[in-house]
Amino acid sequence: MMTARAARLHAFGEADELRIETIDLPEPAPGEVALRQTAVGFNFIDIYQRKGVYPLPLPTGLGFEAAGVVEQVGPDVRDVRTGDRVAYMNAGVGAYADRRNVPADKLVVLPDGVSDEAAATLLFKGMTAQYLVRKTHKVKPGDLVLVHAAAGGVGQILCRWAKDLGAEVAGTAGGPEKLAVARDAGCDFVIDYRQGNWVEAFHEATAGRKARVVYDSVGKDTFLGSLDCTAPFGLVVSYGAASGPAPDISPELLNKKGCLYLTRPSVFPHNADVATFRANAAELFDAIARGAVTVPIGARFTLDQIADAHRAAESRATTGAILIVP
Ligand SMILES: NC(=O)c1ccc[n+]([C@@H]2O[C@H](COP(=O)([O-])OP(=O)(O)OC[C@H]3O[C@@H](n4cnc5c(N)ncnc54)[C@H](OP(=O)(O)O)[C@@H]3O)[C@@H](O)[C@H]2O)c1
Secondary structure, X not given: OEEEEEEEEOOOOOHHHEEEEXXXXXXOOOOEEEEEEEEEEOOHHHHHXXXXXXXXXXXXXXXXXXXXXXXXXXXXXXXOOOOOEEEEOOOOOOOOEOEEEEEHHHOEEOOOOOOHHHHHHXXXXXXXXXXXXXXXXXXXXXXXXXXXXXOOHHHHHHHHHHHHOXXXXXXXXXXXXXXXXXXXXXXXXXXXXXXXXHHHHHHHHOOOOOEEEEEEOOOOOOHHHHHHOEEEEEEEEEOOOOOOOOOOOOHHHHHHOOOOEEEOOXXXXXXXXXXXXXXXXXXXXXXXXXXXXXXXXXXXXXXXXXXXXXXXXXXXOOOOEEEEEO
């Protein structure tokens, strides 16, 4: 039997609860393939799961996305072959590993123009940006869009993609270096939300115009301010909680703030069946090939340094994507 090196979690808690272990890897079951993983993506959701904010049955692996090469194909697999370069973003937790068996219908074959590293850093975050700008709100030329944590992984992709669709983009980030990154990612206006009253700073920057759509992944610290930055009949998209969950509000508050719409979407239902997943991925790969979507790799870690990767992300020290090389 093959073995794999994988990060395992036996108790929720701080980053040092993550242990690298050698585990048995059985032959791929019907419908599965065995992957040798070459690049693993880090996502903020991994922190929520490690801490037990989104509880998982323990012990567990962790990590949602990776790219690699198909080494062995199980029975009844038709659309993926040995030697294919592939990636996934929704095959259950356990991507922090050098080898893994994955259901073939969770895989997308990578086109030549998309490297393993790009796929592992862009698939989960890019598919998130894809539904946010193409489905949750179809961004149009002339829209004013506000993106929080604009220097982050999803944030940078969102800014670039919204810009590519013709929007004017305002982005928040913490500190001058991150503001520069947000500007490079296409923001027309940048606001440091760790300094003073960021809602006023947003109104000053846009000369009083409010956003058609606000993409809020920060939650607790920004959510109420986001309502004040949204134009009448505009949409607030609460899609993350990096600072903690957004507060409970009464529907009446949406009336008072300008008949606003509020949604709390997730990437997984947007990619629930294999045909939709692969069609959305094709749209993302097209945006990557056109150069509309990129995200610089802000930090690299080995699998053995996985706890350091978590600490870096949690301390807000990173910009762009974090890559884990098994
Ligand atoms: N709903 C969905 O479908 C979906 C899918 C994927 C990701 N997400 C969400 O999208 C967000 C971005 O994910 P990502 O992986 O690309 O991470 P990321 O943006 O690279 O990192 C999170 C960023 O949030 C900001 N932040 C604000 N307050 C924070 C706090 N108290 N602690 C830590 N960070 C704080 C930091 O930027 P500053 O230093 O500039 O504030 C930090 O860099 C996350 O909230 C994630 O949960 C949602």
